[in-house]
Amino acid sequence: MQTGNLLMLLAVMIAVAYFLGHVRATGLARPLGGIRHLHSLPFYFSMRSALWCALPALLVMGVWLAFDDSIIRSMVLDTLPADIAPADESTRNLMISQIQNVASGALPPSFVDPQVAAAAERLSRMQATNAMAVTVVVLVLAIFGGAWAWLKVSPEMRARQQVEKVLQWMFMLCATLAILTTVGIVASVLFESIHFFGRVPFMDFMFGLQWSPQTALRADQVAAQGAFGAVPLFVGTLLISLIALLVAVPVGLMSAIYLAEYAHPKVRSFAKPALEVLAGVPTVVYGFFAALTVAPFIRELGESIGLSVSSESALAAGLVMGVMIIPFVSSLADDVITAVPQSLRDGSLGLGATHSETIKQVILPAALPGIMGGILLAASRAIGETMIVVMAAGLAANLTVNPLEAVTTITVQIVTLLTGDQEFDSAKTLAAFALGLMLFITTLAMNVLALHIVKKYREQYD
Known part of the structure; x- marks a missing residue:
């Protein structure tokens, strides 16, 4: 039985065990005068039966499925004759792949050695036997576990x-x-x-001004060492993220203030969900919009006033990314503004402050931890975005702060370095992990900053 079907059958058995546990608990309570004479509610007896039905079976199933494939493959390889048995790890993986392809029908048996075809047949038989064995063992454990829990139900339990x-x-x-x-x-x-x-020296990576990780296959080829200066990537990431935040923070914060303090309840009930829909749009859709609409519009607009604008620019990616992260700022800011106690508003208004003064002097300072949390969440989302940058800003690692030129980001280069078949012993591929480490440290620092701000101002306004 396939794993998915086995899990579905196990879910049905767990539901049956839950029902039978409830029936037995209520049945034992009825002669005693009701469930008040049970030590626990019938729900807990039902949950106990369901847990005893589920946990042993799922535990054995998880351990079994974690090791069965490697054990079966080792047993199949051990049956091969010595003349075709793999001698090293790479040959072993190739032989396993060939046997599995024959067993699955992707490769005709006539195309391989007869011993390999026989090994594929043994693999198929062992996999079928293994599937039957795990099915029987899991179902037996589920039945016995549920039955034992059902029999142990008593009013004093x-x-x-x-x-x-x-x-x-x-x-x-x-x-x-x-x-x-x-x-x-x-x-x-x-x-x-x-x-x-x-x-690659750490200082060259952190402070190098040229990023060209295309290493050669042979040492005698040109640019065999590559250039791994990550400064252009850091600058491109910060530039696009800054543009996105310059769009998202004012629009999101002003939207939150309007929805929380000024909007009519009917307007709020419609506008807030409509604004949050932006968070559900796939990033590839934003990328298409940036590449096909925003970038050409910016280029034509710039050319009309005499500016040289690249067909892929940081400005186009940043603007669209800012629209994408508006809900992260507006939704969280709206929630924290709404959560500010009404007593603070009433006290400010009672002292003669206007509505706008109350918002500026009382509500926003009190809601500052949540607002900063939303802004930093939006910043993290902007730093980690990939698809919009690929489609709107390009792949060129240019060291520039001009938003009208093409740049790239850390996440885009990570995807580029790990795309396709790569050797994980080359500096080109390992550079992706170094970039990932820098991205992790940056995000961690932003989270620490957010926690510091929340702690500081929460103590002030509690």
Whole structure:
């Protein structure tokens, strides 16, 4: 049975276990005079049955599926004759790929060695046996786990404590998994970045003025070392992000003030969802709009007044990106402005301040932590955007602060460096990890700044 179908069947069994647990709990409570005579509510007995049905089966299934493929492949390779058995890791991967292609039908058996075709047949049989075995084991565990939990239901059972303890461990496991995932990502990026800086000096990377990572295949070719000065990428990223924030922050903040303080409830009920729709538009749509509409318009407008404007410019990408991140500023600012206590407004108005003075002197300072959080979130979104920059600003790593010229960003170069078949022992590919590390440090610094601002002003206005 396929994994998806097995999960669906397991979900049905969990629902059945939940229902039967509830029925048994209420059935035991009825002769005693009602559920008030049970130690826990019937819901907790139902949850206990469902958890015992689900957790053992899912745990075994997860461990099984994590290792079965590698074990089966090793067993198949061990059956090959010594004359065609792979001698190193690269040959081993090639042989495995060939066997899997024959087993899946992508490669006719007549095109390969008969021993490879026989190995493909063994692989198919072992995979079918493995699928049947995991199905049987998972279903048996689910049935026995649910049945055992159902039989153990009694009025004196502390089902609530048991369920809450299991859920507490599950929540802790999820939190630990999230932390370990973050640590793993940082460690992998840092490890590859150290390899990169072992080939390219850190100072050359951080302060170099030329970015040309196209390394040659042979040492005797021209530009075999490449140029890995990241300053043009840093400048391009900051330039486009600055233009985007100059568009998004004033428009988003003024929109939030209007919707929270001036708009009629009917206008607000329509305008706020309409504004937030911008956040749901795919970035590739914004990229098309920037490349086909905004960039040509800026070029024609600039040429009409005698300016030289590139067909792909930082201004076009920044303007469209600013429109895209308006909801990040407006929605969060609107929420925090609305959450300012009404007593602060009433006190200011009672002292004779006008509505606009109250907004400037009372509401905005009180809502400043949330507003800054929205602005920094929008800045992080702008720094990490790729598609709009690719389609509207181009790939040229030009060191310029002129918004009418083509520039590129860190994220675009990461995608470019990792596109296609790459060797992860070359400086060109490892440069992507160094850029990712710089991007991570920048985002982390912005988050630390946001937390500092929130903490400082929250203490002042609590």
